[in-house]
Amino acid sequence: MTHAKTTYQFEDLLDKHQLKKTAPRLRVLSMMYSKNTATSQPDLESVMHDIDRVTLYRILNVFEEKGIIHKVFDLNGTANYAICHSNCGAHKHHDEHVHFNCTNCKNVYCLNELTLPALNLPGGFKAEGFTLYASGLCSKCSKKAN
Amino acid sequence: MTHAKTTYQFEDLLDKHQLKKTAPRLRVLSMMYSKNTATSQPDLESVMHDIDRVTLYRILNVFEEKGIIHKVFDLNGTANYAICHSNCGAHKHHDEHVHFNCTNCKNVYCLNELTLPALNLPGGFKAEGFTLYASGLCSKCSKKAN
DNA sequence: ATTATAAATGCAACAATATTTCATTTACTA
DNA sequence: TAGTAAATGAAATATTGTTGCATTTATAAT
Numbered sequence: 001m002t003h004a005k006t007t008y009q010f011e012d013l014l015d016k017h018q019l020k021k022t023a024p025r026l027r028v029l030s031m032m033y034s035k036n037t038a039t040s041q042p043d044l045e046s047v048m049h050d051i052d053r054v055t056l057y058r059i060l061n062v063f064e065e066k067g068i069i070h071k072v073f074d075l076n077g078t079a080n081y082a083i084c085h086s087n088c089g090a091h092k093h094h095d096e097h098v099h100f101n102c103t104n105c106k107n108v109y110c111l112n113e114l115t116l117p118a119l120n121l122p123g124g125f126k127a128e129g130f131t132l133y134a135s136g137l138c139s140k141c142s143k144k145a146n
Numbered sequence: 147m148t149h150a151k152t153t154y155q156f157e158d159l160l161d162k163h164q165l166k167k168t169a170p171r172l173r174v175l176s177m178m179y180s181k182n183t184a185t186s187q188p189d190l191e192s193v194m195h196d197i198d199r200v201t202l203y204r205i206l207n208v209f210e211e212k213g214i215i216h217k218v219f220d221l222n223g224t225a226n227y228a229i230c231h232s233n234c235g236a237h238k239h240h241d242e243h244v245h246f247n248c249t250n251c252k253n254v255y256c257l258n259e260l261t262l263p264a265l266n267l268p269g270g271f272k273a274e275g276f277t278l279y280a281s282g283l284c285s286k287c288s289k290k291a292n
Numbered sequence: 293a294t295t296a297t298a299a300a301t302g303c304a305a306c307a308a309t310a311t312t313t314c315a316t317t318t319a320c321t322a
Numbered sequence: 323t324a325g326t327a328a329a330t331g332a333a334a335t336a337t338t339g340t341t342g343c344a345t346t347t348a349t350a351a352t
Binding site: 071073077078079098100103109111113114116117118119121122123124125126127128129130131132133134135136137138139140142143 | 217219223224225244246249255257259260262263264265267268269270271272273274275276277278279280281282283284285286288289
Binding site for chain 2: 308309310311312318319320
């Protein structure tokens with residue numbers, strides 16, 4: 001599931017999207033790939049306190065545009081960012097998966113393995129994208145609860 | 147579907163939740179009941195410009211706590227508020243319905259009539275609430291598109 | 293290797309929003 | 323009708339989103 005990525009692979013990823021291989025970008029990539037949960041901008045800031053707030057903001061924006069990451073809002077409405085594992089491209093995200101927000105540890109998990117069941121909308125509504133949000137206890141926190 | 151509510155019914159609603167029947171609260175209720183889409187705080191502010199911003203903020207908060215309304219984030223992460231039609235109570239929301247965010251008119255619809263299909267989560271994950279977000283063109287905008 | 297240039301960064305400044313404090317007003321109770 | 327607790331409005335602060343610009347850096351061309 002979690003592939004250990006090397007710096008070279010991150011550089012290739014940036015190359016592929018015609019982005020310059022800068023230190024801040026490589027650090028953001030390696031941090032996000034090392035986690036199986038989405039990361040909020042506040043979290044990123046506190047870990048990489050030497051990188052400017054605005055730089056992070058712009059890195060996240062350009063990564064999202066290029067389809068490297070996708071944005072997901074947690075229960076409090078704060079933006080979290082996660083690596084796009086499936087076939088995402090610029091302006092064409094396929095993040096039609098399930099997001100799980102743990103009410104205890106506040107982590108946001110992207111459950112990529114799950115596919116969304118079909119759904120028929122009322123007349124006239126033409127859906128393009130779906131995201132299912134589930135909230136509750138994640139596997140770690142439900143273990144602790146015993 | 148859309149019930150025309152009288153002032154008396156709004157007063158009863160506030161009574162039921164041990165909230166004082168004040169003018170700002172009644173106006174917020176009547177505005178939200180008159181729409182079939184969720185309302186953002188900016189929208190509320192612009193319509194009721196004589197009510198203080200902070201008052202609106204607190205009214206929305208207390209309504210949400212009491213289970214009168216629920217919060218839903220649109221594609222941009224801004225909070226929208228809608229009346230809870232089903233059996234919601236304080237700290238126990240049953241907003242397990244579908245939210246539809248129109249990419250054209252930006253409106254957020256609560257599709258209460260739809261029920262979510264079952265979903266089995268990975269081992270250990272205990273879900274309490276579900277919300278499905280769909281985005282695309284709403285019935286009005288898809289008509290216009292022809 | 294060196295240089296030119298376009299892009300990325302960091303900083304300052306600004307805008308918008310969320311949130312707290314407190315004095316005043318208002319709704320309800322006795 | 324008076325007393326009380328709650329709600330409001332206004333000011334002030336914190337946090338977050340966003341833009342402009344000078345400086346630095348990565349890359350392409352020489």
